Amino acid sequence: MILRPPPLTRLGYPRYHYMRYFRDKYIDLTRWREFWWLRKFLIFLAFYILRGVDLARKFLIGVDTSFWMDEKYRMDFLKPCEKAGFDSVWFGDHFLPWHHSFKHSFYVWPVMAAAAERTKKICIGVDVTVPIGGRYHPAIIAQAMGTLDSMYPGRFCLGVGSGEAMSEKRFMGRWPPWKERIERLAEAVELIKQLFISEDFFDFNGRYFTMEKVFLYVKPKKKVPIYFSAGGPKAAVYAGKYGDHLITYGTVEKCRDEIFPAFEKGATEAGKDVKKMEKAVLIAGGLGNIEGAIKKIRRYHAGTLIPENFNEPDPRKIEETGQRVTDEEILQNYYLFKKAEGLIDIMDKFRKIGTTHLIFTDFSVNPLRTIKIFAQEVIPYFRKS
Numbered sequence: 452m453i454l455r456p457p458p459l460t461r462l463g464y465p466r467y468h469y470m471r472y473f474r475d476k477y478i479d480l481t482r483w484r485e486f487w488w489l490r491k492f493l494i495f496l497a498f499y500i501l502r503g504v505d506l507a508r509k510f511l512i513g514v515d516t517s518f519w520m521d522e523k524y525r526m527d528f529l530k531p532c533e534k535a536g537f538d539s540v541w542f543g544d545h546f547l548p549w550h551h552s553f554k555h556s557f558y559v560w561p562v563m564a565a566a567a568e569r570t571k572k573i574c575i576g577v578d579v580t581v582p583i584g585g586r587y588h589p590a591i592i593a594q595a596m597g598t599l600d601s602m603y604p605g606r607f608c609l610g611v612g613s614g615e616a617m618s619e620k621r622f623m624g625r626w627p628p629w630k631e632r633i634e635r636l637a638e639a640v641e642l643i644k645q646l647f648i649s650e651d652f653f654d655f656n657g658r659y660f661t662m663e664k665v666f667l668y669v670k671p672k673k674k675v676p677i678y679f680s681a682g683g684p685k686a687a688v689y690a691g692k693y694g695d696h697l698i699t700y701g702t703v704e705k706c707r708d709e710i711f712p713a714f715e716k717g718a719t720e721a722g723k724d725v726k727k728m729e730k731a732v733l734i735a736g737g738l739g740n741i742e743g744a745i746k747k748i749r750r751y752h753a754g755t756l757i758p759e760n761f762n763e764p765d766p767r768k769i770e771e772t773g774q775r776v777t778d779e780e781i782l783q784n785y786y787l788f789k790k791a792e793g794l795i796d797i798m799d800k801f802r803k804i805g806t807t808h809l810i811f812t813d814f815s816v817n818p819l820r821t822i823k824i825f826a827q828e829v830i831p832y833f834r835k836s
Contacts, residue, residue: 510802510833512825513539515578515733515812518751520555524562528818529569535826536834539574539608540566541810546586546618549760550770553751560595567603576608578698578733578810579680582639583632585619589639589660593646593667600671609643610698611636612680616764626762633686635659637693640677647671678731684713691717696729696808703797706732707804731808732801736786738794738824743816745781749773752814756784785814791828798833 514537519528532540542563548556559577566575582589592609599607613632620626627635638657645655646667655662679694681687682701690697691714699710711730718725735752737744754760754773763769781787788794794811801809815821 510806510836511538511729511731511808512798512830512833513537513541513574513576513731513808513810514822514825515541515543515810516818517541517543517555518553518747518812518814519818520557524555524557524565526562526566526569528822529566529573531819531822531826533570533573535822536830537573537825539576539808539810540570541576541578541608541610542566544577544580545615546621547764547766548751549617549755549766550751550753550773551767552770560599563607564599564602567599567606572606574608575606576678577610579610579612579678581612581614581619581636582643583614583619583623583627583635584639584659585614585622589642590646590662590665590667592639593643594669596643596675597647597667597669597671600673600675601669604672607675608678609675610678610680611640611694613686616762617766617769620764626764631659633689636679637689640679640693643677647675676729678729681710681714684709687711687713688717688720690714691719691723691725691728692721694728696731698731698733698810700733703800703804706730706801706806711805729807730805731810732806733810733812734786734797734801735812735814736788736794737813737815738788738791738821740816741787741789744785744787744814745778747814747816748781748785749776753781756780791824795829795832798829799836802833802836 514532516526516528516532520526529540542557542559544559545556548554559580563575563577580592581587582592592611596607596609613629613636616626638659642655642657642660642662645653646665647670649666652664652666655665676695678696678698679690680698681690682699687697687699687710690699697710697714699706699714701710714728714730715725718728735748737747750770752773753776754769754771756776757769757772760769760772786794786797798809811825813821
Protein backbone atom coordinates (compact mmCIF):
# COMPACT_ATOMS: atom_id res chain seq x y z
CA MET A 452 0.00 0.00 0.00
CA ILE A 453 1.42 3.39 -0.99
CA LEU A 454 0.67 6.34 1.28
CA ARG A 455 0.13 9.63 -0.52
CA PRO A 456 -0.47 13.08 0.92
CA PRO A 457 -3.98 14.46 0.39
CA PRO A 458 -4.63 16.55 -2.74
CA LEU A 459 -3.30 19.94 -1.78
CA THR A 460 -5.88 21.84 -3.82
CA ARG A 461 -8.60 20.59 -1.46
CA LEU A 462 -6.72 22.06 1.51
CA GLY A 463 -6.28 25.48 -0.05
CA TYR A 464 -2.64 25.07 -1.15
CA PRO A 465 -1.30 25.54 -4.66
CA ARG A 466 -0.52 22.29 -6.42
CA TYR A 467 2.82 20.58 -5.46
CA HIS A 468 3.47 22.88 -2.45
CA TYR A 469 4.10 19.94 -0.13
CA MET A 470 6.69 21.81 1.95
CA ARG A 471 4.22 24.53 2.87
CA TYR A 472 1.64 21.89 3.80
CA PHE A 473 3.95 19.97 6.12
CA ARG A 474 5.34 23.19 7.62
CA ASP A 475 1.87 24.38 8.61
CA LYS A 476 0.74 20.96 9.79
CA TYR A 477 3.74 19.88 11.86
CA ILE A 478 5.84 22.96 12.77
CA ASP A 479 4.79 25.34 15.49
CA LEU A 480 6.02 28.67 14.15
CA THR A 481 5.70 30.31 17.56
CA ARG A 482 8.38 27.93 18.87
CA TRP A 483 10.45 28.31 15.71
CA ARG A 484 11.24 31.87 16.81
CA GLU A 485 13.01 30.44 19.85
CA PHE A 486 15.57 28.90 17.52
CA TRP A 487 16.72 32.14 15.89
CA TRP A 488 20.33 31.06 16.22
CA LEU A 489 19.60 27.93 14.19
CA ARG A 490 18.01 30.00 11.43
CA LYS A 491 21.07 32.23 11.22
CA PHE A 492 23.42 29.26 11.12
CA LEU A 493 21.42 27.59 8.34
CA ILE A 494 21.47 30.80 6.30
CA PHE A 495 25.22 31.11 6.87
CA LEU A 496 25.74 27.46 5.88
CA ALA A 497 23.63 27.77 2.75
CA PHE A 498 25.50 30.91 1.69
CA TYR A 499 28.87 29.19 1.80
CA ILE A 500 27.65 25.97 0.23
CA LEU A 501 26.16 27.89 -2.67
CA ARG A 502 29.43 29.72 -3.17
CA GLY A 503 31.34 26.44 -3.06
CA VAL A 504 33.61 27.68 -0.27
CA ASP A 505 35.21 25.38 2.24
CA LEU A 506 34.13 26.51 5.71
CA ALA A 507 37.52 25.58 7.12
CA ARG A 508 39.37 27.76 4.62
CA LYS A 509 40.78 31.02 5.85
CA PHE A 510 43.55 33.39 4.89
CA LEU A 511 46.62 31.70 6.33
CA ILE A 512 49.61 33.74 7.49
CA GLY A 513 53.08 32.24 7.69
CA VAL A 514 56.61 33.49 8.28
CA ASP A 515 59.90 32.34 6.79
CA THR A 516 62.37 32.43 9.66
CA SER A 517 65.50 31.41 7.73
CA PHE A 518 67.19 34.79 8.28
CA TRP A 519 66.45 34.85 12.00
CA MET A 520 68.92 32.10 12.88
CA ASP A 521 71.74 32.75 15.32
CA GLU A 522 75.03 30.88 15.83
CA LYS A 523 73.55 28.45 18.37
CA TYR A 524 70.36 27.65 16.42
CA ARG A 525 68.25 28.01 19.54
CA MET A 526 65.25 29.27 17.54
CA ASP A 527 63.92 31.35 20.43
CA PHE A 528 61.48 32.94 17.97
CA LEU A 529 59.37 29.79 17.53
CA LYS A 530 57.23 29.97 20.66
CA PRO A 531 56.52 33.70 20.19
CA CYS A 532 55.49 32.95 16.59
CA GLU A 533 53.03 30.30 17.70
CA LYS A 534 51.69 32.50 20.50
CA ALA A 535 51.27 35.39 18.03
CA GLY A 536 48.91 33.32 15.91
CA PHE A 537 51.00 32.50 12.85
CA ASP A 538 49.60 29.52 10.96
CA SER A 539 52.98 28.34 9.71
CA VAL A 540 56.74 28.80 10.01
CA TRP A 541 59.05 27.99 7.10
CA PHE A 542 62.73 27.26 6.58
CA GLY A 543 64.74 27.39 3.38
CA ASP A 544 66.82 24.42 2.20
CA HIS A 545 70.19 25.30 0.65
CA PHE A 546 73.55 23.56 0.66
CA LEU A 547 75.24 26.90 0.03
CA PRO A 548 73.67 30.25 0.97
CA TRP A 549 72.66 32.89 -1.54
CA HIS A 550 75.33 35.22 -0.13
CA HIS A 551 78.69 34.20 1.30
CA SER A 552 78.11 36.48 4.32
CA PHE A 553 75.09 34.45 5.45
CA LYS A 554 76.75 31.61 7.32
CA HIS A 555 73.63 29.74 8.43
CA SER A 556 73.13 27.39 5.50
CA PHE A 557 71.77 24.67 7.78
CA TYR A 558 70.58 21.13 7.03
CA VAL A 559 66.85 21.67 7.21
CA TRP A 560 65.58 18.25 8.32
CA PRO A 561 66.88 18.20 11.93
CA VAL A 562 65.93 21.88 12.18
CA MET A 563 62.31 21.00 11.30
CA ALA A 564 62.26 18.24 13.92
CA ALA A 565 63.66 20.61 16.54
CA ALA A 566 61.06 23.23 15.56
CA ALA A 567 58.25 20.71 16.01
CA GLU A 568 59.59 19.73 19.43
CA ARG A 569 59.65 23.40 20.52
CA THR A 570 56.06 24.07 19.44
CA LYS A 571 52.65 22.45 19.82
CA LYS A 572 50.53 22.85 16.71
CA ILE A 573 51.93 25.39 14.24
CA CYS A 574 52.60 24.00 10.75
CA ILE A 575 56.29 23.69 9.85
CA GLY A 576 57.31 23.92 6.21
CA VAL A 577 60.36 23.78 3.97
CA ASP A 578 60.41 26.35 1.17
CA VAL A 579 61.68 24.63 -0.80
CA THR A 580 63.60 21.37 -1.07
CA VAL A 581 64.83 20.09 -4.45
CA PRO A 582 64.31 16.34 -5.10
CA ILE A 583 65.52 16.37 -8.71
CA GLY A 584 68.39 13.92 -8.21
CA GLY A 585 71.13 16.32 -7.17
CA ARG A 586 71.41 16.61 -3.42
CA TYR A 587 68.29 14.55 -2.93
CA HIS A 588 66.73 11.53 -4.52
CA PRO A 589 62.93 11.80 -4.18
CA ALA A 590 62.79 8.54 -2.17
CA ILE A 591 65.03 10.12 0.49
CA ILE A 592 62.68 13.10 0.77
CA ALA A 593 59.74 10.70 1.12
CA GLN A 594 61.59 8.87 3.92
CA ALA A 595 62.47 12.15 5.65
CA MET A 596 58.87 13.38 5.61
CA GLY A 597 57.52 9.98 6.61
CA THR A 598 59.81 9.97 9.65
CA LEU A 599 59.02 13.56 10.65
CA ASP A 600 55.27 13.07 10.34
CA SER A 601 55.42 9.84 12.31
CA MET A 602 57.08 11.74 15.14
CA TYR A 603 54.84 14.84 14.91
CA PRO A 604 51.70 13.90 12.92
CA GLY A 605 50.02 16.56 10.81
CA ARG A 606 52.62 19.23 11.50
CA PHE A 607 54.52 19.52 8.22
CA CYS A 608 54.27 21.11 4.77
CA LEU A 609 56.56 19.90 1.99
CA GLY A 610 57.60 22.60 -0.47
CA VAL A 611 59.43 21.39 -3.58
CA GLY A 612 61.14 23.27 -6.40
CA SER A 613 63.42 22.88 -9.41
CA GLY A 614 66.43 24.38 -7.63
CA GLU A 615 69.29 26.83 -8.14
CA ALA A 616 72.78 26.14 -9.47
CA MET A 617 74.54 27.15 -6.24
CA SER A 618 73.07 24.20 -4.32
CA GLU A 619 72.53 21.55 -7.01
CA LYS A 620 75.20 21.79 -9.73
CA ARG A 621 77.98 20.38 -7.56
CA PHE A 622 75.95 17.24 -6.89
CA MET A 623 74.64 16.68 -10.40
CA GLY A 624 77.95 17.36 -12.14
CA ARG A 625 76.14 19.66 -14.54
CA TRP A 626 73.32 22.18 -14.49
CA PRO A 627 70.38 20.91 -16.56
CA PRO A 628 68.15 23.35 -18.47
CA TRP A 629 64.88 24.41 -16.86
CA LYS A 630 62.75 22.05 -18.96
CA GLU A 631 64.62 19.01 -17.69
CA ARG A 632 64.61 20.22 -14.09
CA ILE A 633 60.85 20.84 -14.04
CA GLU A 634 60.21 17.42 -15.60
CA ARG A 635 62.47 15.84 -12.99
CA LEU A 636 60.53 17.64 -10.27
CA ALA A 637 57.16 16.51 -11.59
CA GLU A 638 58.37 12.90 -11.78
CA ALA A 639 59.87 13.18 -8.29
CA VAL A 640 56.54 14.32 -6.85
CA GLU A 641 54.81 11.33 -8.46
CA LEU A 642 57.34 8.96 -6.87
CA ILE A 643 57.07 10.63 -3.45
CA LYS A 644 53.27 10.40 -3.50
CA GLN A 645 53.38 6.75 -4.53
CA LEU A 646 55.82 5.97 -1.72
CA PHE A 647 53.52 7.72 0.74
CA ILE A 648 50.47 5.63 -0.14
CA SER A 649 51.65 2.31 -1.61
CA GLU A 650 50.75 -0.66 0.60
CA ASP A 651 53.14 -3.03 -1.14
CA PHE A 652 56.45 -3.09 -2.98
CA PHE A 653 56.31 -1.56 -6.44
CA ASP A 654 58.50 -0.72 -9.43
CA PHE A 655 58.85 2.85 -10.61
CA ASN A 656 59.91 3.34 -14.21
CA GLY A 657 60.22 7.02 -14.99
CA ARG A 658 62.32 8.93 -17.47
CA TYR A 659 64.68 10.24 -14.81
CA PHE A 660 64.09 7.94 -11.83
CA THR A 661 63.78 4.16 -11.80
CA MET A 662 63.42 1.95 -8.71
CA GLU A 663 62.81 -1.76 -8.42
CA LYS A 664 60.77 -3.33 -5.63
CA VAL A 665 60.68 -0.21 -3.49
CA PHE A 666 58.56 0.32 -0.38
CA LEU A 667 58.45 3.05 2.27
CA TYR A 668 58.15 1.46 5.69
CA VAL A 669 57.85 4.65 7.76
CA LYS A 670 54.96 6.47 6.11
CA PRO A 671 53.38 9.75 7.19
CA LYS A 672 50.59 9.22 9.71
CA LYS A 673 48.64 12.07 8.12
CA LYS A 674 48.69 13.48 4.63
CA VAL A 675 51.71 15.68 4.01
CA PRO A 676 50.64 18.45 1.58
CA ILE A 677 53.07 19.10 -1.27
CA TYR A 678 53.52 22.75 -2.28
CA PHE A 679 54.89 22.89 -5.82
CA SER A 680 57.03 25.98 -6.43
CA ALA A 681 56.51 28.09 -9.54
CA GLY A 682 58.15 31.39 -10.45
CA GLY A 683 56.46 31.74 -13.82
CA PRO A 684 53.35 30.61 -15.70
CA LYS A 685 54.96 27.54 -17.32
CA ALA A 686 56.02 26.16 -13.95
CA ALA A 687 52.61 27.10 -12.52
CA VAL A 688 50.91 24.73 -14.98
CA TYR A 689 53.13 21.92 -13.66
CA ALA A 690 52.26 22.99 -10.10
CA GLY A 691 48.56 22.64 -10.84
CA LYS A 692 49.00 19.23 -12.44
CA TYR A 693 51.37 17.61 -9.95
CA GLY A 694 51.24 19.53 -6.67
CA ASP A 695 48.65 19.59 -3.92
CA HIS A 696 49.12 23.36 -3.59
CA LEU A 697 51.00 26.22 -5.22
CA ILE A 698 53.84 28.17 -3.65
CA THR A 699 55.06 31.18 -5.63
CA TYR A 700 56.41 34.73 -5.43
CA GLY A 701 56.08 37.96 -7.36
CA THR A 702 53.95 41.07 -7.51
CA VAL A 703 50.21 41.19 -7.03
CA GLU A 704 49.77 41.78 -10.76
CA LYS A 705 52.01 38.89 -11.79
CA CYS A 706 50.27 36.46 -9.45
CA ARG A 707 46.82 37.62 -10.55
CA ASP A 708 47.44 37.78 -14.31
CA GLU A 709 50.03 35.04 -14.92
CA ILE A 710 50.73 32.62 -12.08
CA PHE A 711 47.26 31.92 -10.68
CA PRO A 712 45.49 31.42 -14.05
CA ALA A 713 48.24 29.04 -15.22
CA PHE A 714 48.05 27.10 -11.94
CA GLU A 715 44.28 26.78 -12.22
CA LYS A 716 44.64 25.68 -15.85
CA GLY A 717 47.03 22.89 -14.89
CA ALA A 718 44.86 21.76 -11.97
CA THR A 719 41.71 21.73 -14.12
CA GLU A 720 43.46 19.71 -16.84
CA ALA A 721 44.45 17.18 -14.16
CA GLY A 722 40.82 16.92 -12.98
CA LYS A 723 41.47 18.55 -9.61
CA ASP A 724 39.15 20.80 -7.59
CA VAL A 725 40.97 24.15 -7.61
CA LYS A 726 38.88 25.40 -4.67
CA LYS A 727 40.58 22.83 -2.42
CA MET A 728 44.09 23.89 -3.44
CA GLU A 729 46.04 26.63 -1.68
CA LYS A 730 47.74 29.50 -3.46
CA ALA A 731 50.67 30.34 -1.19
CA VAL A 732 52.71 33.45 -1.95
CA LEU A 733 56.12 34.33 -0.52
CA ILE A 734 56.85 38.02 -0.03
CA ALA A 735 60.02 39.48 1.49
CA GLY A 736 60.45 42.68 3.44
CA GLY A 737 60.79 44.22 6.85
CA LEU A 738 59.13 46.41 9.46
CA GLY A 739 60.43 49.35 11.50
CA ASN A 740 64.00 50.38 10.74
CA ILE A 741 63.97 50.59 6.93
CA GLU A 742 67.62 51.64 6.55
CA GLY A 743 68.71 48.70 8.71
CA ALA A 744 66.56 46.29 6.71
CA ILE A 745 68.08 47.55 3.44
CA LYS A 746 71.59 46.89 4.77
CA LYS A 747 70.57 43.39 5.89
CA ILE A 748 69.02 42.62 2.49
CA ARG A 749 72.07 43.86 0.62
CA ARG A 750 74.34 41.72 2.79
CA TYR A 751 72.27 38.52 2.69
CA HIS A 752 69.86 38.49 -0.24
CA ALA A 753 70.03 41.29 -2.83
CA GLY A 754 71.81 39.07 -5.36
CA THR A 755 68.56 37.18 -5.92
CA LEU A 756 67.23 40.24 -7.76
CA ILE A 757 69.59 39.43 -10.64
CA PRO A 758 68.05 36.60 -12.74
CA GLU A 759 71.43 35.34 -13.98
CA ASN A 760 72.40 34.46 -10.42
CA PHE A 761 69.99 31.51 -10.41
CA ASN A 762 72.52 29.85 -12.71
CA GLU A 763 75.57 31.04 -10.74
CA PRO A 764 77.10 28.37 -8.46
CA ASP A 765 79.37 30.64 -6.39
CA PRO A 766 77.72 32.56 -3.48
CA ARG A 767 80.70 34.92 -3.35
CA LYS A 768 79.97 36.13 -6.87
CA ILE A 769 76.24 36.33 -6.13
CA GLU A 770 76.97 38.54 -3.11
CA GLU A 771 79.37 40.67 -5.12
CA THR A 772 76.72 41.45 -7.73
CA GLY A 773 74.20 42.04 -4.95
CA GLN A 774 76.34 44.86 -3.56
CA ARG A 775 75.65 46.80 -6.74
CA VAL A 776 71.89 46.72 -6.22
CA THR A 777 70.75 50.24 -5.28
CA ASP A 778 68.54 51.24 -2.36
CA GLU A 779 65.84 52.21 -4.84
CA GLU A 780 65.87 48.73 -6.42
CA ILE A 781 65.60 47.13 -2.99
CA LEU A 782 62.68 49.40 -2.07
CA GLN A 783 60.96 48.47 -5.33
CA ASN A 784 61.34 44.71 -4.83
CA TYR A 785 60.95 44.26 -1.06
CA TYR A 786 58.01 45.29 1.11
CA LEU A 787 59.59 47.62 3.66
CA PHE A 788 57.36 49.66 5.97
CA LYS A 789 57.83 51.63 9.16
CA LYS A 790 54.37 50.70 10.41
CA ALA A 791 52.01 47.78 10.05
CA GLU A 792 49.44 49.63 7.91
CA GLY A 793 51.56 49.43 4.78
CA LEU A 794 52.14 45.70 5.13
CA ILE A 795 48.48 45.05 5.91
CA ASP A 796 47.51 46.92 2.76
CA ILE A 797 49.75 44.85 0.48
CA MET A 798 48.73 41.59 2.18
CA ASP A 799 45.10 42.52 1.68
CA LYS A 800 45.73 43.07 -2.03
CA PHE A 801 47.17 39.57 -2.30
CA ARG A 802 44.21 38.16 -0.39
CA LYS A 803 41.71 39.86 -2.70
CA ILE A 804 43.23 38.29 -5.83
CA GLY A 805 42.83 34.78 -4.40
CA THR A 806 45.95 34.20 -2.31
CA THR A 807 45.03 31.80 0.50
CA HIS A 808 48.38 31.51 2.30
CA LEU A 809 50.83 34.40 2.55
CA ILE A 810 54.34 33.77 3.86
CA PHE A 811 56.44 36.74 4.98
CA THR A 812 60.23 36.43 4.73
CA ASP A 813 61.44 38.94 7.27
CA PHE A 814 64.62 41.00 7.07
CA SER A 815 63.78 43.31 9.96
CA VAL A 816 66.54 44.39 12.29
CA ASN A 817 64.49 43.22 15.28
CA PRO A 818 62.59 39.97 14.57
CA LEU A 819 60.86 39.93 17.97
CA ARG A 820 59.41 43.36 17.22
CA THR A 821 58.12 42.01 13.90
CA ILE A 822 56.42 39.14 15.72
CA LYS A 823 54.85 41.59 18.17
CA ILE A 824 53.49 43.76 15.32
CA PHE A 825 51.99 40.72 13.64
CA ALA A 826 50.45 39.58 16.94
CA GLN A 827 48.93 42.95 17.82
CA GLU A 828 47.99 44.39 14.42
CA VAL A 829 48.49 42.26 11.31
CA ILE A 830 47.02 38.89 12.32
CA PRO A 831 44.00 40.37 14.20
CA TYR A 832 43.13 42.45 11.12
CA PHE A 833 42.84 39.39 8.89
CA ARG A 834 41.12 37.26 11.51
CA LYS A 835 38.35 39.87 11.69
CA SER A 836 38.11 40.30 7.89
